[in-house]
Every structure is written in structure tokens, then in C-alpha cells.
Amino acid sequence: MRILWNRLSSALLVLCAASFITFTLARVIPSDPALAYIGPKATAADSAKLRITLGLDQPIPVQYFKYVWQTLHGNWGYSLSTKQPVLQEIINRLPATLELIFFAMSFAVIFGVAMGVYAAKYRGRLQDSVIRIMAIAGVSMPAFWLGLLLQMLFAGRLTWFPATGQFDIDLKYENPISKVTGFPIFDSIITGNFAATLNGLHHMVLPALTLSAYSFGLLSRMARANLLEVMSQDYIKVARAYGLSERLVFFKLALRNALPPIVTVTGLSTAYLITGTFFVEQVYNWPGIGSFAVNSLLSIDYPAIMGITLLAAVGYLVINFIVDLIHSKLDPRVWMR
């Protein structure tokens, strides 16, 4: 229990400091909010008025306390460029990104681990080499480049997949998805709207593939390395010596001991995906947090930027916490750290 409290309090501290860093950065470097708020021809008088409206004329510590107070009460400010509440924008866009991450990670975990295990089995042979090259290619590939390539090839030249967007535009007129959970593809399955499901999956393939490349590479390398390390342990040799079938040795002993670190890596690479979505969503015009983040950065929309930073930091903390929790269940020694 004390450990839990320690974790929580340090997490809170981290969040506070994270928000403070972003806040300071935004205030220290001058940029005129009037441009994003009003438009490219905003007059000097309007700019001055706006500074007062936004409270930018007050001393920085006052501004910071106001910000913290409002944030804790659910007011994450208003986006300078869209005038919408930042928290609302984030909530609206989160499902699209989470769905994308879900499909990308599923693909990466299933294929990554499978290939890694396969490579470990056939270690030293051609299959192993091919998979190892694929894996290291996956972690070396720039996500934005892979996205553009896939877009050009499979959407531009071959037209097998749509190049952009989450759904066909006609969908909202022909087969609109009724909102149940807010996650469109899952809602379409739940409500039996399979035309929409197919359409959504059709749009999902290229972005999810692009996003999964890095995690796929990471996971297959991990899986292979872990399995090989475990297989060389003494207790495996002992088990074999006792005459246990290879199948038993492999699945019951080796895999079970090799898998826990993979959970950790899955968690870590999910966290990596958070910034990966910035590029993938931009290339594919995916209506999620990533494209929102890129637009906010480029228009220097600091309330939105701070909201995203906060969200990302929170998400990162939560993921790490869950990963530690799962890891501790599988390996009780971890809590003793």
C-alpha cells in the first residue's frame, strides 16, 4: 500500500512539473496569440485586447495557479484557433486514436511475438535471418516515410485502399453509426452495422500497418532474444534431461518465462506510439489526437499544446503503471524494487 502511495505521489509530482515546464516554455518565448485567435490580419488593438482577455497581462505565477486550478476543475482552456474547449476536443478525438493504437498494437503483438518465436525456433537458418532483418527494419523505418510509401503505392497507384480518412464521407448519410461507446468500429459491430465496420476496417489497414512497424520490430526482437536466453537456461536443460516432451518444455516452461518482459516492452512501445500517431495521423488525415497535436503545434495554440502534453504525460504514466502492475503479477520480485 505504501508503495502504491509512493507511486501515486511521485506521479502527481511529475504531472505538476510537466505542466510547469510546458507552461514556462509557452510564456517565455514570445508569440502573438492573436494570429491563431483572430486571423492573419489581426490589428494591434485587438491583439492588446486579447492579451487582457486571455489573462496574459498578469504575472506568471498568478497565471500558473489559475491554470492549475482550472485544470483540476476540468477546464483545460479553450483552443485559440477553434475556440472549442480543449478537454472537449481531446475527448472527441481520443476514440479515433485509441482505435488506431488498438489495431496497430494488436497486429504488432500478434505478428511480432509470433515471428520472434518462430525466428528463435529456426535460429541460424534463413527464416531467422529474414525475420531479424524485418524486425530491425521495422525499428529503423521513419513512420512518416513508410506512411507516404504505403499511401502512394496502395492507395495512389493500386487503389486497393483509401488514402485518407477514417470512413467514407457517404457513410454518415447511408449507414450512420449509432453512438454506443464512442468507438466507431466497435459501435458498428455492436449495433450490427457491418457495412460501416467493413468501411472502417478498410480505412484502418494502411494507418495501422504504418503505426505498427516500430512495435512489430521491437517485439519480435524482444521475443526472439528472450526466448533464446530462456532456452539456454539450466532448468530447461534439466527438464529435457528428465524426458519432458519438447512441446511441453517449449510452451509450458520457456514461453511462460520469456513472456513477462514482453509485456513490459508492449507497454513501453504503446507509449512510444503516442508520438508515433502524430506523424501517421498527419499523413493519413486521421481525425485523432495526433493530427490535432500537429496542428496545434504549428499554429502555436498553447492551450491546446498544454492540454495535449498533459494528456500524453498522464497516458504515459498510466501505461507504465499498468505495465508494472501486470509485470508484478507475473513476477512478484518486481515490487521489491
Added chain:
Amino acid sequence: MKTKLAGLSFLFKDTLTTIATVMMSIFIGAAIFAPWIAPFPKEGAGQTNVDNIYIGPGWHHVLGTDELGRDLLSRIIYGARPALLIALAVVGFAAIIGTLLGLIAGYRGGWIDNIIMRVSELFLSFPPLLLSLVAVTFLGPGLVNALIALIISWWPWYARLIRVEASIVRSKPYVEISAAMGVPDRIIIVRHILRNVTTPLIVQIAADLGTVILAAGSLAFIGLGAQPPSADWGLMVAQGRNLIFDQWWISTFSGLAIFLAVLSFNIIGDALRDHFDPRIARQ
């Protein structure tokens, strides 16, 4: 340490590593000798040639030309310079700053250790790249600002790594005895701690070089990194994005350069790690 690396043969231990070593040599060679290697050096450096815009890959221009008529191959060769510069600068400064702070933290312990580690954890609590993106947004786009932003994100990794190693070595008996005997801190640090820290440091640096090139390319792609007329690969991919469906070669080959550079660094990083950690290499 000298005996371990003197056998640089590990760089050629198998086909893949050999290829990677060759690619990395080409990359470094391109960066250093660009004006002599590039078929159109002036264009590589940024001079425009308006009559030659949008030529596809072919005889005269092997990889084609870009939107300002500049030979793409020359641009890509010149692009090795900012890439290598960023990689070395970011990793170099981050390693130096991180190592210094890590050493102090690990060696001294106590409240200095606490503060340095808390601050590192704070920076590490951001998802990778996010802090760099935010920092470079407010600093303004440009190569130098991207450098600063990346260094800010990278130093905590080194601080933490070195600190762990330093505190392990610090608690070893021979070090405690040395300290008790009155050997100055400076000498203990250099003679004992640094010596043991070098190996993981080198492995981390090798792994990071590729990652930094990737990160810098990502920043440039969004528009927050190097600016025209710099021949930065990430920037070139972004410039070719509007043309991806017709003049596909601009983004494709620029991105390929990033990919191959990062790939070769990663493969060599792997080989280095295997070399220093025979336990894994034995498999």
C-alpha cells in the same frame, strides 16, 4: 577496453553487419566528402536550376531532380551532413551532460543524487519526442533549435545509465578502500568508475545515433527542424509530400536515405552490444 575494440572484426562478423558497416562508411564518407562525391555539388548545396524541375530518375540525373531543379542524388549526399551533424552533436552533448550529472549523482549520493534523479525522471516522464516537439515549437523552427530540443530530451537517459553504473562501482570494495585511503575523488572517478562505465556508454551511444537521426528527421518533416535551402532528408521528404502521387521520387529516395542510415547504425549498434556482452553473442 583497448583489447576489446582492437578487434574491429566484429564489424564484419556476418553479411548483414558487413553491409551495415559499408553503408555507414558511405554515409560518413558522403558527409565528409560531399563536394567531391556529388555529381552536381553546387545544386547539392542549394543552388537552383529552374529549367530542370521535376525530372524523373534517369540517365543524367540518377535519382531525378526536385521542385527547384536540383539533382536529387547530390541533395541526398549533401543531406548526410546535417544528419551526421545532428546525430553527433545531440548524442555528444547529451552524453557529456548526462555522464557528468550521472557521475556526480552516483558518486556523491545523498541529496544531490536525489535531485538529479528526480529531474531526470521528470524529463523522462514525457513520451519520447513530445518534449522535443514542444520545445522546438516555442523556440522556433531551425536546425540549432531542433538540436537544443533534442539534447534536452536525450540527456536524462545518459544521466540515469551512468548513475546506476556509477553507484554500483562506487560501492565496490576496492573503490571504498581507495576513498578511505584518501585518493582524490577525481582520480577514483576517472580510474575506476569511468573505466567500467565506458562499455555500456558506448553501446548506448551507438544505439542512440540512429534514433536521433530518426527523431531529427521527424521534426524536419513536420516543419520544425532544418529549413530550406538546407538539404535535410526529413525536410526533403516533407517538400516532396505534395508531389507524392506524381513526382514520387523526391520523398521516396530522401526517406530511403534516412531509413538506410538509421538501419546501418542500428545493426552496428547490435553488433557492438553482442561484442561486449558475450552471453548473448554465444547464442
Added chain:
Amino acid sequence: MSMKTAFSSPRVRLIAVVSTALLAVASLSIPTVAQGAGVFKVATSAAVTTWDPVQSFSTEAFYMTNIYEPLLWKNPDGITPEYSPALATSWTSSKDGKTWTFKLRAGATFHDGSPVNSAAVKASFDSSKKIGGAGFIWDPLKSVETPSDDTVVLTLSYAAPMDLIASSTYGAYIVNPKALAAVAADSKYYESGKDGGSGPYTISSYKAGSSVVLSAYGKHWATDKPDYSTIDISIVPDGITAQQMMTSGQVDWSTNIPLTSMATLKKNKKYSVITYKSPFNYVGYFNTLRAPLNNPVVRQALSMALNYRDITAIGGQGYGTQARGVVPAGIYPYDPAIPQYSMARAKAKTMLDRAGVKDLKIKITYASENSAEARFVPLIKDAFAAIGVTAEVQGILFNQQWAAAKKDPANAQDLFIVKYWPTYSDAGVDNLWSLFHSSTKPFFNLSYWKNAAYDKLVDDAIELSGSDKAAAQKLYSQAMMMLYTEAPGLYLYDEAQVSVVPKKFSIPKYNINYPFSAFFAGVKLS
């Protein structure tokens, strides 16, 4: 071996199933979702900065001109009559130009049914003048009188062309007084997608940063009802995405297509590529506070170094024409007699030598998010290099570029590249005044030029333009000549508006006076 048998196991089967499923999805011929009848689908990069018609001063004009109406619309250059009646059917001005009377249209209503009357006009203009984003356009307005429900009388403190001003794309909409009251109580009233307009369309749904759906207003006064009752507009940040959505059939029409794609689209038989004049032009400011740029001869020499043909060809991708000063062609008070600089590098070098300039280093800044500037600024750098001037190019976000230029003129950039356009179709009161009239605190006069003779010419011309346009034009032309000879700026090119229209649709022509707008009421199947 036993390992192999161990492998014909759940894992392999799982892989097989999943890959087959993926392949199935990939090769499935997704049934094309049939076109919703009466829905016209559009993709654009026009973002909605605000839905407040009084505050609006940005790209949301794309939508606004369908939802709101001014008293009158200005017709494209060259068409007579100069204006089309909208919410006003006729208007007159007094001889001295200081009193304007507008007669309002009978039967026009706002979307909630309340009538468009003189009280609404007065409330809208008063609000705009007081707090509007482009409120400064009402500077000459002294008072608005409403002698009857259908008559509005504008009394000015100095003569000004109120017909031109009341047709402005910003700040001149007639807004439902109920909406004006609501937003006064809650500044975020409009932002969820509410409107207080009278135009042919109303906002049916709005997803910030994602989509806007407009639906036709049944009781609009126009006799010709729109063919499409629903306009579905997707907001995409990149022009290339919008283009791809159109060519793949996702949407019917896209705007903001990158100029770099025009060459390919021209070859596509499904589309017509039409070029229009636009009010946008590219200009560079020399920092006239810094030696040797304070010497007009040096500035002239630099002006003669540029290859204007290449800059227009590369920046505009073959569309656009070299600028004559800062007034775009097609906008009052453009004068085709104003001379242009052309490339004369040998002469430029001699002029620099005679002025005693050696090893000049220049810092050029431009907006990194503007792709045309990113394309042509390297050409400027090369041009200067050809006459021995070294240029350092810095691309930063416009926000920061502008902030830096305003903050510290003496140490700011040497050459500031910007894309400019007038708030409404008067480049005398806007471009000529805003860009080069002296000011104590620089706003858009980023050459920091202070010339009293020029100031007087422009100020006098502005005063005259309300009553005697011809006389005003003479003064403006003198001012523009001064800009040529003194060369405080580098006059690059007028940007062309290039529209790509699918041949199966007939879309209203681009109107230079509403440069961000599209008028959906006139879209028809051809």
C-alpha cells in the same frame, strides 16, 4: 523433427486465420456507398477560427458567405453593374459622400424567421464598429439612423465609399439582433455551430477541425433555390489530401489544391483548371532603417537582381504575374502604367559598386508554413549571390516572424517576405496605407519606411476616394510611382487563384472580392 510437429499448433493456425482475414478485407470490393441525394461534398483546408460573424477575420469566410449576407455583394472585376443587391435593393449617396441611404429588401428573414430590418442593420454595424475583428472598416461611420423599417441612413465623419465598405467580406454582415444579444451575454455563443444569419444556408452540424454541414434555408429571398440542399464540407489540413479526396471520388469538389498538382490535373479530362486573378500578392520589405539599405540606390540595385520570371514560375508554378507595386491587378487603385523592375544584374552590380557597397550580408525571413515562399526564397538568395550579396535565409512560423519584426526594428531582418491581401477590395486604404504609411509602432509597415510626402499623397487620396474616385486614383498613382523609385519594398508577384472544377458540375466563378469564399447556392449539375 519434434519441433516441427510442435509447430503445427494454435499459434500457426492463429497466424493463418488472421492473415487470411486481413487479405480478405484488402481484396474485398467494398460496396460503394451510394451518393446521398441532394448532398454536395466538398473538401477544403479552410479552418473555422470562429463562427462569430462580427469577430470573423480569417479563413472561415469560406463558409460565412453562405450563411450570412451583407447589404450588397461586389461583383468580380470587369462586370457591370459593379454591385449586386443582397439585403439592400438600392442605395444612394449625397454629393459630398458623407451621407449614404440604403433601401432594404422586403421579405428577407433571418433563419429563425425574424425580419431583416433597419434595426438589425444598425445593431450589426454598431457591434462591428465597436468590437469587430475587422471593425476598423467602419472608421468613417459616425452614426446609423433608421428612419423606417426598410431604410438605413449612414452618416460619416468623412467621405468614404460606403457601398464598397458595406460589401466587405469581413465585418459587414447583417446579423440577427437576437444573436448579437446572446453573444454579448456569452462570448462562446456561436462556437458550437450556431448562426444568426439570413443567407441561403444554415449550419446543420459542426465538428471542430473535421466537418461542417450546411443545409438550405427554405425561406431565403432568392427566387432561384439552390440545387443542393445539403453541403457536406470536410476540413482537411493539407491541400494534397483535399485533392486526393476529389480525384478518388470521396468528395465532389476540393479547394486549396496545391499549385504543384495543376500540371497533372490539367491533363485529366474529368476536370477543368481555371485561372482567376486573386487579391493575394507577395512582397518583400527592405529594412530601411539599416545601412546600406537606407540608400534607395542600393534597394533599386537589389530589385534588379531578381529573375522575376523564374520567381513567379516557381512560386506560382506557372500561375501568377509579376507585381506592379503592392496593389494587386484587379483591385482598386491598380494602375497598369506603374513600371516594374526587371532583371539587370550587371547594372545592379555597378550600382552597388558606385554606392560603395562591399560584401553585403542580408538576412531574409519568410513564413515557413507558406509553401510558395519556401519554393521561391532560395531563388532570391541565388539572385543576390549573383551580384555579390550574401543572403542568409530563415524560415520560421509567420507568428514568430511577425512578432520578431515588430519587436525590434533596428535589429530585425533585412528582408521580410510576406503574402498580403486587402481586407476589402480597396488596396489604397489598405495595402498602400498599411504597408508603407509611416507609423510609430510598426504593424504591417515592416520596412519601417518614413516618408512624409508619401504619407500625404495616400492620406489625401483616401479622403478623396469617397467622393471623387478619379482624382483619388491620380494621387494613388503618384504614390505608387514613389514606391517604385524609392523601392522600400521588393515587389514580387500577384498570385493567381487556380480552381479545379469537375466538368460534371457548374460552380460559380471565383470572386476576387471574396477571396476565401465559395458560394454554394449556385452549384449545379452541368
